Amino acid sequence: MSIHGTAEMPLGRQDLAIDGLLGIGTSRPAEGRLFAAIRSFAALPCPVLAIDLPSALNADTGQAIGEAVTAAHTISLLTLKPGLFTAAGRDHAGTVWFDGLGVDTAHATPSARLGGAAAASIAVRRHAQHKGSFGDVAVVGGAPE
DSSP: OOOSBOSSSBOOTTOOEEEOSOOTTOOSOOOHHHHHHHHHGGGOSSOEEEESSOTTBOTTTOOBSSSOOOOSEEEEESSOOGGGTSTTHHHHHOEEEEEOTTOOOTTOOOOOOOOSHHHHTOOOOOTTOOGGGGOOOOOOOOOOO
16 A cells, blocks of 8 residues: 555656545544555655545544644535544645535525424523533434434
């Protein structure tokens, strides 16, 4: 698993390396050959384009999971991942582009809502109030069968 090209055709400044090693479900640090491949991106003389998000970057938190790829550009597919804009994600993602892959979400009905009697009685917040003075939130998710 080498990303340096071959002896006959090494990657140069004019080339583009594409990182598509890991997806958004990564939960543990890479090991062995995968770790070596992730690390070798940093030594390339050419820019790196990450597909969806840089390998070994948490899509939600922006934290590297072990060692993560640092890309010059990232193309995020279907949705913009929060981790591209938070914590270390901003440094790892580089310039972020978005492609919705033609999926039309303009008429999608939201599937999340505030529930219960308390939701109807939420007081209007003053601008000078601190977020920590409003309690906690619980998020329940799922999908139809």
